Amino acid sequence: xxxxxxxxxxxxxxxxxxxxxxxxxxxxxxxxxxxxxxxxxxxxxxxxxxxxxxxxxxxxxxxxxxxxxxxxxxxxxxxxxxxxxxxxxxxxxxxxxxxxxxxxxxxxxxxxxxxxxxxxxxxxxxxxxxxxxxxxxxxxxxxxxxxxxxxxxxxxxxxxxxxxxxxxxxxxxxxxxxxxxxxxxxxxxxxxxxxxxxxxxxxxxxxxxxxxxxxxxxxxxxxxxxxxxxxxxxxxxxxxxxxxxxxxxxxxxxxxxxxxxxxxxxxxxxxxxxxxxxxxxxxxxxxxxxxxxxxxxxxxxxxxxxxxxxxxxxxxxxxxxxxxxxxxxxxxxxxxxxxxxxxxxxxxxxxxxxxxxxxxxxxxxxxxxxxxxxxxxxxxxxxxxxxxxxxxxxxxxxxxxxxxxxxxxxxxxxxxxxxxxxxxxxxxxxxxxxxxxxxxxxxxxxxxxxxx
Ligand code: NDP
Numbered sequence: 001x002x003x004x005x006x007x008x009x010x011x012x013x014x015x016x017x018x019x020x021x022x023x024x025x026x027x028x029x030x031x032x033x034x035x036x037x038x039x040x041x042x043x044x045x046x047x048x049x050x051x052x053x054x055x056x057x058x059x060x061x062x063x064x065x066x067x068x069x070x071x072x073x074x075x076x077x078x079x080x081x082x083x084x085x086x087x088x089x090x091x092x093x094x095x096x097x098x099x100x101x102x103x104x105x106x107x108x109x110x111x112x113x114x115x116x117x118x119x120x121x122x123x124x125x126x127x128x129x130x131x132x133x134x135x136x137x138x139x140x141x142x143x144x145x146x147x148x149x150x151x152x153x154x155x156x157x158x159x160x161x162x163x164x165x166x167x168x169x170x171x172x173x174x175x176x177x178x179x180x181x182x183x184x185x186x187x188x189x190x191x192x193x194x195x196x197x198x199x200x201x202x203x204x205x206x207x208x209x210x211x212x213x214x215x216x217x218x219x220x221x222x223x224x225x226x227x228x229x230x231x232x233x234x235x236x237x238x239x240x241x242x243x244x245x246x247x248x249x250x251x252x253x254x255x256x257x258x259x260x261x262x263x264x265x266x267x268x269x270x271x272x273x274x275x276x277x278x279x280x281x282x283x284x285x286x287x288x289x290x291x292x293x294x295x296x297x298x299x300x301x302x303x304x305x306x307x308x309x310x311x312x313x314x315x316x317x318x319x320x321x322x323x324x325x326x327x328x329x330x331x332x333x334x335x336x337x338x339x340x341x342x343x344x345x346x347x348x349x350x351x352x353x354x355x356x357x358x359x360x361x362x363x364x365x366x367x368x369x370x371x372x373x374x375x376x377x378x379x380x381x382x383x384x385x386x387x388x389x390x391x392x393x394x395x396x397x398x399x400x401x402x403x404x405x406x407x408x409x410x411x412x413x414x415x416x417x418x419x420x421x422x423x424x425x426x427x428x429x430x431x432x433x434x435x436x437x438x439x440x441x442x443x444x445x446x447x448x449x450x451x452x
Contacts, residue, residue, distance in 0.1 A: 009035045010328065012126045012135035014118045016273060017044020018313045019304035020141030021102060028109040030328040035135070036111050037118035039220045041440040042102045043095075045143050046313040047307070051097065052141065053091055053164045054184060060087050060347045061191035065347070071380025076394075085167040120273035123297065127273075130358040137299045137327060140287060142268040144305035150176075150263040153237035156157030157259035160185070169193050170258035174246055176199060176234050178205035180344055182262035183217065186226050187346040196226045197254050199246060205263050206344065210356040210404045216414030217346055217406055217443060223384060224347060229254060283306055291334050293323045301327075310340050341418035348385060351414030354402035354421050357392050365395035369427070369447035373406060376441055389443050391427065393450075398426040401443070413441045 011027045014018045015037035024036045041048045060082070067080050106113050116129030124134050146159035150407050158166075171194065173187045178200035188440050190196040198205070198221065204214040205228075222228060227407075233249040243257040268285045274281065279295050281287055286308030301323050304316030318335045326332040337433045341353035369391040378385035387407025394401050403417045420429070435442035 007134045007136045008131060009033045011137045011139060012037065012133055013139045013141055014126065015044065015141040016042045016113065016141055017141060017143045017304065018046045019316030019320040020139065021106065022317040023139055023141065023303065023324045024111045025109040026104060026321050027324040027328050028111050028381050030324065034111045034330045035114055035133055036106065037116065037126065039117040041099055041199060042113065043099050047098050048095060049161045049164055050144055053095060055345060056091050056094065057164065057188050058184070058251065060361065060447045061188040062347065064191040069377070083305070084169050088167045104142050116148065119271065121276055123277050137301065139323065140272065140300065140302040140367055141304050141316065142306045144265040144267050144311065146261065147264050147266050148261065150261070151234050151236055154263070155238060155263050156237055156239060157261035159261050171195065172197070172256040174244065174254055174256035174259045175200065176259065177262035178202060179264065184345050185260055185262065186221060186222065190224045190226045191347060195206055197229060197256055198226055199232055199254055200246070201231065201235055206285040209352060210390065210402070211358065212390055213259055213352065213404050213406050213412060217350055219349060220346065231285050248376065265305065265311070267308055269306055272367040280397045292326060293319050310337050312340065312342060315340060321373055322346055338449065339422055341414050343414065345411070348387070348407045349410045351410035352404045353418045355392060356402060357390070360392045360401045366393050366401070367393045367450040368452050369393065371443040371447055377436060387440050390443065391447060393427045398428055400425050400427060400430065405442060409440065415443065
C-alpha cells in the first residue's frame with residue numbers, strides 16, 4: 001500500500017468503540033497508516049458501559065436462582081448475601097483489564113491512538129483538541145448515547161451508564177421503557193433484590209420481537225416479582241423526597257427510590273464537524289450511508305450506532321471490517337443486515353433470528369412449529385421455569401424464515417442456528433439432523449407437527 005504523501009494518514013477513525021477499533025486494526029493489517037481518536041475510554045459503549053459490564057451484572061444476578069436450585073439438588077449452606085460494592089470493584093478491575101487488552105491490540109497493530117474530542121474541519125482534515133491531522137479516508141464510528149429528554153424530568157433518572165456504576169441495590173427501581181435495556185436491567189435488579197416496576201406504553205414489552213416471545217418474557221418477569229405497568233405512557237418524572245414519582249398520561253403515578261431511563265439511544269453525530277463537509281443527519285440524528293457505509297462524501301464513511309441501522313456491536317464490527325476491506329484490501333464486500341441474530345439477557349434469556357411469525361405471515365403462507373416445556377433442570381426441583389421454541393417456515397419452499405426461543409441458553413443456541421438460517425436451511429434439513437440428547441436445543445430438530 002502506498003500512502004498518499006499529501007496526507008498524514010490513510011485513515012482517521014473517530015471513536016475507539018467496537019466498530020472503530022475493529023475497522024482500524026483491520027485497515028492497519030492491510031497496510032494502511034491509521035489514527036484513531038477517542039475522547040473517553042477505549043472499548044466504547046459495549047466494553048466500558050454496555051454489553052460487557054451488563055453481562056457481568058447479569059452473571060451476579062443469576063446466582064440468586066442458583067442457590068435455590070442447589071438446595072433442590074441436595075446442597076445445604078447458610079443464607080447467601082450479595083455485596084454490590086464488591087461486585088462493582090471487581091467489575092472496575094475487569095474493565096481496566098479489558099481496556100488494557102484493547103490498547104495493546106491497537107498498539108500491536110500499529111494504530112496511532114490520539115485522546116481527545118475529534119471534529120472534521122475540512123474534507124480531509126480532522127482536528128483533535130486543537131491539533132490537525134489529514135487523511136485520505138475518514139471513518140466516523142462515534143456510537144450513540146442514551147436519550148435523556150424523552151419526557152420532562154427524565155434527566156433526573158439514571159441511564160444504563162449510571163446503573164452499571166451502582167454500588168448498592170436500590171430498594172425499589174422504576175424502569176421507564178420496555179426495550180433491550182429496560183428488560184435486561186429489570187430482570188437483573190429484581191433478582192438482586194430490588195422491587196422493580198416496569199412502565200411502558202405498549203401492551204407487551206420488546207416491540208419488534210415475535211409476539212409469543214414477548215408474552216412469555218412479560219410473564220417470566222412477573223414471576224420474578226417485577227410489577228408490569230403496561231399501556232401507560234410516562235408523562236413527567238419528579239423528585240419525591242428521597243425518591244422519585246413518575247406521572248403517567250391519563251392519571252396515575254408510580255413511585256420508587258431509583259429510576260432507570262431506558263427510552264432508547266441516539267447517534268453521536270453532534271459536534272463532530274459534519275456541517276463542515278456537507279453531511280446532513282436524518283431526523284433521528286443518524287448519518288445516512290449507502291450499502292458500503294459511505295456517506296454522501298466519497299471518502300468519508302460511517303459505521304455502527306451513529307448510522308442507526310442495526311444497533312448491535314457485532315454489526316458495527318462487521319460494517320467496519322467490510323468497509324476497510326473494500327477500501328484498503330481490494331476485496332469489496334457488504335454486510336447483510338437482513339439476517340442478524342440478537343439476544344436479550346433477561347431471565348430466562350431470549351434469542352431470535354429471522355422473521356417473526358407476523359412478519360413472515362405478511363409475506364405468504366407459513367407453517368409454525370412450537371415446543372413449550374419445563375426443562376429437566378427445573379422439573380427436578382419442581383421449579384416454574386419453562387422454555388419455548390418456535391420455527392417459522394415458508395409453506396411453499398420449506399425454508400426456515402425465523403427461529404425464536406425464550407429459555408435457558410437461548411442466546412447460545414440461537415447463535416448456532418443463525419448459521420443454519422444464513423445458509424438457507426429448510427425444515428427438512430432440521431428434520432434430518434440427529435438430536436443431541438439430553439439437551440433443550442434438541443427440541444429444534446424434533447418438532448414434527450405444525451401448530452398452525
Ligand atoms: P429500544 O429502542 O430497544 O427501546 C426503547 C424503549 O423506550 C421502547 O420500549 C420504547 O417504547 C420506549 N420509548 C421510547 N420513547 C418513548 C416515549 N416517548 N415514551 C415512552 N416510552 C418510550 O432502546 P434501548 O434503550 O433499550 O436499547 C438501545 C439499543 O441498544 C437497542 O437498539 C439495542 O440494539 C442495543 N442493545 C442491545 C442489547 C443486546 O443485544 N442484548 C442490550 C442493550 C442494548 P415503544 O416500543 O413503545 O416505542
